[in-house]
Structure formats: C-alpha cells, structure tokens
Amino acid sequence: MKTILVTGGSGFIGTNLCIRLLNEGNRVLCLDNNYTGRTENIAHLFSCKNFIFIEHDICNPFHWDEKIDQIYNLACPASPPAYQGMHAIETTKTCVLGALNMLELAKAHNAVILQASTSEVYGDPLESPQKESYSGNVNPIGVRSCYDEGKRCAESLFFDYHRLYGVNIKIVRIFNTYGPFMNPNDGRVVSNFICQALSGKALTVYGDGRQTRSFCYIDDLIDVLIKTINSPKSFTGPLNAGNPAEFSVKELAECIIDKIGGTICYKDLPQDDPRQRKPDISLAMSALDWQPKISLDEGLDKTIAYLKTQIHLFNNRN
Numbered sequence: 185m186k187t188i189l190v191t192g193g194s195g196f197i198g199t200n201l202c203i204r205l206l207n208e209g210n211r212v213l214c215l216d217n218n219y220t221g222r223t224e225n226i227a228h229l230f231s232c233k234n235f236i237f238i239e240h241d242i243c244n245p246f247h248w249d250e251k252i253d254q255i256y257n258l259a260c261p262a263s264p265p266a267y268q269g270m271h272a273i274e275t276t277k278t279c280v281l282g283a284l285n286m287l288e289l290a291k292a293h294n295a296v297i298l299q300a301s302t303s304e305v306y307g308d309p310l311e312s313p314q315k316e317s318y319s320g321n322v323n324p325i326g327v328r329s330c331y332d333e334g335k336r337c338a339e340s341l342f343f344d345y346h347r348l349y350g351v352n353i354k355i356v357r358i359f360n361t362y363g364p365f366m367n368p369n370d371g372r373v374v375s376n377f378i379c380q381a382l383s384g385k386a387l388t389v390y391g392d393g394r395q396t397r398s399f400c401y402i403d404d405l406i407d408v409l410i411k412t413i414n415s416p417k418s419f420t421g422p423l424n425a426g427n428p429a430e431f432s433v434k435e436l437a438e439c440i441i442d443k444i445g446g447t448i449c450y451k452d453l454p455q456d457d458p459r460q461r462k463p464d465i466s467l468a469m470s471a472l473d474w475q476p477k478i479s480l481d482e483g484l485d486k487t488i489a490y491l492k493t494q495i496h497l498f499n500n501r502n
C-alpha cells in the first residue's frame with residue numbers, strides 16, 4: 185500500500201483524485217486550507233480508514249514522520265475570480281512557497297512529486313495548438329499574472345530541485361477541466377453556465393464568446409495524472425493534459441442551452457482573457473498511451489447531473 189499526499193485534496197480535482205486513489209487501495213493524506221476547497225466534498229471519506237485529512241496551508245512547511253511515497257501538489261485557487269484581486273498575493277505565495285515546501289518534503293522522503301501546472305503558462309498563446317515546447321505569451325504584470333507567473337515559477341523550482349538534488353519530478357500542464365465536485369460558485373465557465381441555466385438565469389458570455397477553450401472531463405484528467413506519477417523517473421514532463429476538442433465559449437453556451445434551455449446575455453471580457461487554448465497532446469499519446477475518452481456531450485450530462493444536486497448553493501455572483 186502506498187502513502188500518497190494530495191495537496192488541495194478537498195478541491196475539485198483533489199477530491200476526484202483522493203476518491204480514485206482510495207479506491208485503488210492507497211492510503212491518502214489530504215491537505216487543504218479550505219480556501220477554495222470544500223470540506224463537504226470529502227466529508228463522505230472521513231469514515232474511510234485509509235483517509236487522513238489535515239487542515240494545512242502549504243505556504244508553511246509540512247512534516248510527516250511516516251514514509252510518503254508520492255505527492256500530488258494540486259493546492260492553489262484555480263478559478264480567475266478566486267485567484268485575482270484580494271487573493272492575488274496569496275495565490276503567488278501558494279504557487280511558489282507551496283512548491284518549495286512540497287519539494288523539500290519530496291526530497292526528505294525520496295518521494296515522487298507531481299506539480300499541477302496549467303495551460304496558463306502559455307498565457308494568451310500566439311501558436312495553436314500549444315505544444316510543451318512553446319514558451320508562452322504571458323503578461324507578467326497583468327491581473328492573471330499571480331497565477332500564471334506563480335505556476336511558471338513553480339515549474340522552474342521543480343526543475344532546479346530535479347537538477348540539483350535529483351528529485352523525481354513530474355509536471356503536468358492542465359487545460360480546462362470540468363465535472364463532478366466543481367464548486368457551483370467558483371465562477372468558471374462550465375459550472376457557471378450550467379448553474380445559470382438550471383436556475384433560470386441568463387448565461388453570461390464574456391466578450392463576443394468567440395474565445396476558445398478545450399474542455400477535459402475530470403475522469404480523463406485523473407487517468408493521466410496517475411499514469412504520469414507512475415511513469416519512469418526519466419520522464420519529467422512538462423506534459424500537456426487536456427482534451428484537444430476546441431469550442432468557442434458561445435458554442436459551449438449553446439450546447440448547454442440545448443440540454444437545459446435558457447438564454448445568453450453578454451458581459452465585458454475580463455482583462456487578459458486568453459483568446460484560444462488547445463493542447464497538443466502528442467506527447468501524452470506517445471509517452472503514456474493516454475488520450476481523453478469522454479466527449480463534451482457525455483461529460484456535460486454527468487456534470488449537469490452533479491450540479492443539480494448543488495444548485496441550492498448557487499449565488500450567481502461571478
């Protein structure tokens with residue numbers, strides 16, 4: 185049985201990952217400060233003997249006496265309304281100090297460590313699809329830079345720990361992901377549109393809706409995270425993880441309206457909103473034999489079913 189630490193374990197991706205790792209027979213240490221994570225997500229795991237929840241902010245060092253085999257460093261607010269504005273400095277600290285503290289832990293335990301990086305390292309990309317070799321087009325002083333530059337700095341730290349101390353690192357650049365355990369109020373486009381449609385509100389398309397995103401269903405993402413952390417030490421990434429099927433935000437709204445009903449209203453485009461995002465996943469296909477299996481149509485149905493159970497929490501503020 186492996187002991188696996190998941191930071192950000194009560195967030196959207198973290199919850200799904202903890203459930204899968206427990207189902208596969210591991211012992212899971214779940215760390216979260218519950219800033220954007222939700223205890224409700226993981227409450228049903230508390231009775232599980234292999235599940236340990238520790239309320240902890242990874243900006244502070246973390247020590248554990250028993251052996252840790254693997255670390256998934258997922259902790260960070262990930263939705264633009266959650267990481268910008270008031271929380272921008274905490275976001276940078278979580279990315280940078282969090283990465284440092286988790287790398288020190290990995291070094292002490294000789295554990296393999298996976299960093300949840302992001303398609304945001306490509307900024308507003310000037311090439312499409314984005315390959316891992318693309319260095320990106322990030323505005324270093326914009327409202328998104330706390331997240332983008334924070335994650336870029338984390339990647340840099342990971343590679344320095346690998347080069348200097350031989351730490352077994354894996355970097356996965358996660359593109360837009362959706363599915364059960366999304367917070368209905370986190371403001372991201374899939375959860376916002378579904379919750380707006382379910383509660384009879386207009387779907388808020390920002391800008392003209394022609395900006396594109398590539399949406400990956402959570403189960404596909406969990407598959408690639410697990411494959412990556414168990415890959416040979418020589419495989420460090422960075423690795424793009426996403427579904428290359430690209431949709432405009434307006435197409436996404438229309439797809440959700442087809443399923444639930446509703447209307448569109450247009451709002452201002454947020455500053456520095458990337459115009460396009462589409463992963464080149466040839467590395468994941470060749471190195472890990474991975475590609476997403478779940479279409480947007482099927483994934484949206486599963487997500488709608490989940491968000492129906494959460495709709496009483498939706499406040500439509502984002």
Ligand code: UDP
Pocket residue numbers: 263264360371372373374376377388389390391395397433453454457458502
């Ligand atoms: N968006 C939108 N309406 C919303 C929320 C988001 O039109 O209610 C747009 C947003 O401007 C961006 C895209 O949807 O172009 C994806 O936004 P999200 O916050 O989900 O993720 P991002 O990829 O920007 O981090």
